[in-house]
Amino acid sequence: MDYRKRTKAELAARVAQDIFDGAVVNLGIGQPTLVANHLPAGREVILHSENGILGMGAAPAAEEEDFDLINAGKQPVTLLPGGSFFHHADSFAMMRGGHLDICVLGAFQVSETGDLANWHTGEQGAIPAVGGAMDLATGAKQTWVMMDLLTRSGESKLVGKCTYPLTGIGCVKRVYTDLATFACTAEGLRLIDLVDGLGVEQLRQLIGLRIRT
């Protein structure tokens, strides 16, 4: 059967669809940032940025940038009415103290039980960088990952056991990918949805893991 992968925008929209009204959310740098553009109308969502912002708004118009008002990816943003600023220890207390409802992160690998690897490839000479990934992964009420299911060479990024250095153990609740959405549980993967035209057996073969439906 023929299937078509979700585009980056479609994947972002798929994640956004599950973010509930009133949620306080941290979107990781890179792909997860796109989710903000797809939040369904009528849902009031408060975006947190780890450098000290609650109530982050969209990017400013050209020439309106204020370089004291940037997001974690260091891009200029705006502040919504009701937004606030705070220092780093308070910002990470929000993250580590279980005050954020959802964080959405990218990943190199996720294990079927929700272990996350997203900070370091461990390769010789690679410059490591962790930022707030470990704090978010273990501190948010729900950690979701958004990523392509397969690497460019076709290997599954969903794995039995991560081979890259870990960011957190058993911390990922859901994985949104270009082919399917999964829940990670102590008993392994559970399928939430998959793209039209893709069969469960075909998906199982792609990732080589047991999937409960």
Place this chain on the structure above:
Amino acid sequence: MINKLTSSVAQALADIPDGATILIGGFGTAGVPNELIDGLLVQGARDLTVVNNNAGNGNAGLAALLAAGRVRKMVCSFPRQADSHVFDQLYRSAKLELELVPQGNLAERIRAAGAGIGAFFCPTGFGTDLAKTNGKERETREINGKHYVLEYPIHGDVALIKAERGDRWGNLTYRKAARNFGPVMAMAARRTVATVHEIAALGGLDPESIVTPGIFVTQIVHIERTATRAGGFRKAA
């Protein structure tokens, strides 16, 4: 009379010794005390340990301090940047020691130093390579079924931070996301030097809005707001 206003960067940084641990505020373009970093380069202290979220961008500021061979060790959470070539080269050639710290641990360890905490148990990084020091796992503890790693405070000899407004008692306010590490770093160092763009008369800062009370600040240097990499301006203005 208490007067923490200092007339120049050079005077504020005069006696920083070799081997000092320097906490430097800033995240991205916001809250970086560029003039103080440049001043430290001129001042000449060597063998420094620098604590900053990143490890320098481009060739200026912290990157210039690294390139000049003045830093022995970086403590940071996110050294890898598109333009961190100075750090990358020093790190790969083992000329610079790196202590990589999850960003929340960095903030909290600095805060702990300021608050007199001896050490604290924290869940971040449990079971990962960053729960190890020199390859050896740090102490862990299970508390109510959850796993924690023991983390120690990060004390500074000197903190260099950028604020927005200050008065002669050393009270500070910040601007937007430029606040970032400023308040915790100010607490954690024996001596804190802050730049401000405006000097307020005593009583001129709303006491309800002072973010860093002057007790945490040693010296204040006034820096004109210019359209520089320090940010905090509108490009169109």
